[in-house]
Amino acid sequence: xxxxxxxxxxxxxxxxxxxxxxxxxxxxxxxxxxxxxxxxxxxxxxxxxxxxxxxxxxxxxxxxxxxxxxxxxxxxxxxxxxxxxxxxxxxxxxxxxxxxxxxxxxxxxxxxxxxxxxxxxxxxxxxxxxxxxxxxxxxxxxxxxxxxxxxxxxxxxxxxxxxxxxxxxxxxxxxxxxxxxxxxxxxxxxxxxxxxxxxxxxxxxxxxxxxxxxxxxxxxxxxxxxxxxxxxxxxxxxxxxxxxxxxxxxxxxxxxxxxxxxxxxxxxxxxxxxxxxxxxxxxxxxxxxxxxxxxxxxxxxxxxxxxxxxxxxxxxxxxxxxxxxxxxxxxxxxxxxxxxxxxxxxxxxxxxxxxxxxxxxxxxxxxxxxxxxxxxxxxxxxxxxxxxxx
DNA sequence: GCTCTAACCCCAGACGCG
DNA sequence: CCGCGTCC
DNA sequence: ACGTGGGGTTAGAG
Numbered sequence: 001x002x003x004x005x006x007x008x009x010x011x012x013x014x015x016x017x018x019x020x021x022x023x024x025x026x027x028x029x030x031x032x033x034x035x036x037x038x039x040x041x042x043x044x045x046x047x048x049x050x051x052x053x054x055x056x057x058x059x060x061x062x063x064x065x066x067x068x069x070x071x072x073x074x075x076x077x078x079x080x081x082x083x084x085x086x087x088x089x090x091x092x093x094x095x096x097x098x099x100x101x102x103x104x105x106x107x108x109x110x111x112x113x114x115x116x117x118x119x120x121x122x123x124x125x126x127x128x129x130x131x132x133x134x135x136x137x138x139x140x141x142x143x144x145x146x147x148x149x150x151x152x153x154x155x156x157x158x159x160x161x162x163x164x165x166x167x168x169x170x171x172x173x174x175x176x177x178x179x180x181x182x183x184x185x186x187x188x189x190x191x192x193x194x195x196x197x198x199x200x201x202x203x204x205x206x207x208x209x210x211x212x213x214x215x216x217x218x219x220x221x222x223x224x225x226x227x228x229x230x231x232x233x234x235x236x237x238x239x240x241x242x243x244x245x246x247x248x249x250x251x252x253x254x255x256x257x258x259x260x261x262x263x264x265x266x267x268x269x270x271x272x273x274x275x276x277x278x279x280x281x282x283x284x285x286x287x288x289x290x291x292x293x294x295x296x297x298x299x300x301x302x303x304x305x306x307x308x309x310x311x312x313x314x315x316x317x318x319x320x321x322x323x324x325x326x327x328x329x330x331x332x333x334x335x336x337x338x339x340x341x342x343x344x345x346x347x348x349x350x351x352x353x354x355x356x357x358x359x360x361x362x363x364x365x366x367x368x369x370x371x372x373x374x375x376x377x378x379x380x381x382x383x384x385x386x387x388x389x390x
Numbered sequence: 391g392c393t394c395t396a397a398c399c400c401c402a403g404a405c406g407c408g
Numbered sequence: 409c410c411g412c413g414t415c416c
Numbered sequence: 417a418c419g420t421g422g423g424g425t426t427a428g429a430g
Contacts, residue, residue, distance in 0.1 A: 002421070040420045045403045046415070057416040065416050066403095073404055073415095090419065101418065129400085137419055182421050199402070199421095241429095243395050279430085327416045332405080 004232030006184040009244040010213065017213035020204040026177070027082035030308065031195065032167035034181035035071075035087040036137065039145060041199060042070025044132045049124040054115070054131045059326045063140055068148055068326060072336065074198070075152055079340040086155045086176060086308050088163045089142065094294055096235040096287060108134050144326070151318040153311035157301070165189040165298035173303025178207070187213065188228040188295045190221060219251065225295045226257045226288070235291040237283035239264065257288045313337060 010017065046066030048055045057066040071087075078085045093101060111133035118127035146156050159166035167179035168191035178193035179186045186194050187210060197205040214224060230247035232238040242250070242260075250260045261282065268278040315337065322328035 005422095007422075034420085037420045041402065042404095044420085048414085057414095059416065069405095069415060070403060077404090093418070098418095104419075105417095132402090135420090139417085142419095184421090201404090241395075245394060329415080332415075335405090 002183040002185045002234070003188060003228045004238075005244050006187070006228065006231055009231065009248070010208070013248065014213050014216040016216055017209050019207040019209070021207055022204060023081050023083075026205075029177040030084045030086060030175070031078070032170050032176040032179045033085050033087050033198075034163050034167065034179070034183060034186075035089045035145065035149075036163060037181060037183060038071060038074065038199075039067035039137055039141070040135060042067045043135050043137070043141075046070065047128060047132055047135075049128040051124075052122070053119070054128060063144070065144070065326050067137070067141060067145055068322070068328075071145055071149065072152070072322075075149065075154060076336045076339055084308075084310055085180075086157060086170070087145075087149050088157045088159055088166050088170075089146070090163045091158055091160045094161055094235070094299075096290055096294060100234045108136065147321060148318070151314045151321060153313045155308045155310065157306065160301060161299040162189070164191075166300045167191060169298075169300040169303050170306065173306075175303050175306060175308060185228070185233065185295075188225055188233070189298060217248075222292075222296070223251050223256065225292055227251050228295070229257065229288050229291050230260070233291060233295075235294055236287040237285070239283070239286070240281035241279055261286075313340075 043056075043064060043066045046057050046069060056064055057069060058064050075085060075087075111130045115127050115130040115134060118124075118130055146158075149156055157166060157170075162185075164179070164181060164183055164186040167176070167181070168186055168189035170176045171179055171191045171193060178195045179191040180195040180198055182196055182199065184194075187208065190210060192210050194208040194210070195205055196208070197203055214221065217224065217227075219227065227244075227247055229236065230238060230242055230251070231244045239260075242264075250263065254260045254263050264280045264282060268280060271278055319330065319333055322333055323330055
């Protein structure tokens with residue numbers, strides 16, 4: 001679950017670290033995308049309720065393909081807008097996450113039972129909801145996605161561990177402009193820029209700038225990590241009775257989790273003396289030190305070692321794969337490829353254009369339904385400063 | 391009252407035809 | 409331009 | 417073998 005309620009906390013306590021941007025702002029930029037989360041969402045959202053069963057997109061062998069449809073469209077949307085995506089996949093989750101993963105697995109199993117129950121009752125709406133909760137990503141599905149994205153010409157990174165941590169490393173190394181994810185722990189991994197909102201065209205894209213955030217909160221990085229752990233992260237239980245609000249106050253006052261634990265013991269002891277229930281409950285195994293280490297020095301591949309290269313799509317093999325193996329309609333692939341036919345996938349053209357200020361308003365009729373007023377914006381000649389800094 | 395937390399509910403995409 | 413069935 | 421999140425509402429505690 002990333003960091004519990006961090007988004008809402010930041011909106012409140014650090015409102016000035018946000019910017020909202022339109023898609024065309026990113027033309028010519030490289031963006032690191034969290035592949036697992038995107039796949040998961042596409043798989044969920046391509047399910048629908050039939051008369052007596054749940055319908056999912058699959059190939060002829062029954063392998064699910066909803067994530068491929070989604071990633072295909074999303075990638076083309078990026079390329080069409082001159083954005084160069086690098087898809088980053090999760091590797092092996094850290095040991096500390098196993099408890100959280102077990103919890104999720106159990107929830108999925110319960111949802112599976114509820115799905116079948118709802119199907120028996122004929123409650124298709126409930127069946128769909130529960131079936132969405134059972135969604136998991138198999139290694140076949142992941143391999144299919146990697147194969148397709150490579151054939152589209154995109155660089156792929158399989159992170160040694162958490163994708164968010166790898167994106168943060170790439171961003172700090174200057175290999176990507178920003179990390180695109182809905183998962184707020186990218187900030188805990190210290191990504192300089194986090195982007196949210198690519199999942200819906202209805203709203204603009206939010207940019208969160210790490211340096212602004214940390215300044216506005218008046219915390220050190222280490223303190224911010226402690227704050228995130230106290231809010232609730234994937235690696236350890238949190239202290240019951242402390243949410244984002246009090247965690248922030250306590251960090252300010254006692255500097256770190258060690259100091260807060262001392263304070264917590266005192267407060268609880270005092271209350272026990274007065275025959276009151278303790279105010280806080282510290283988990284029996286509060287692994288905050290290990291969690292810290294996972295956030296601060298995560299297992300990643302060094303950014304300098306990574307070369308990102310975009311190629312033109314391998315049209316023949318892409319078609320062979322998607323049509324013959326995955327059951328895609330040829331016309332959809334052709335339509336998609338037409339959208340990016342004029343783009344240069346090496347990224348040279350878009351950088352050059354960006355340098356000369358030519359790409360500032362590549363936006364498409366498709367997207368313009370978003371707000372209605374956003375149309376006007378595109379028409380404004382954004383000529384001002386001429387070329388940007390380099 | 392007001393603030394905060396926790397538990398529980400809901401929600402999530404894109405294309406293209408008519 | 410919108411609504412809704414379909415995408416595989 | 418394993419994997420997403422967010423918002424809203426409400427009840428209850430301090």
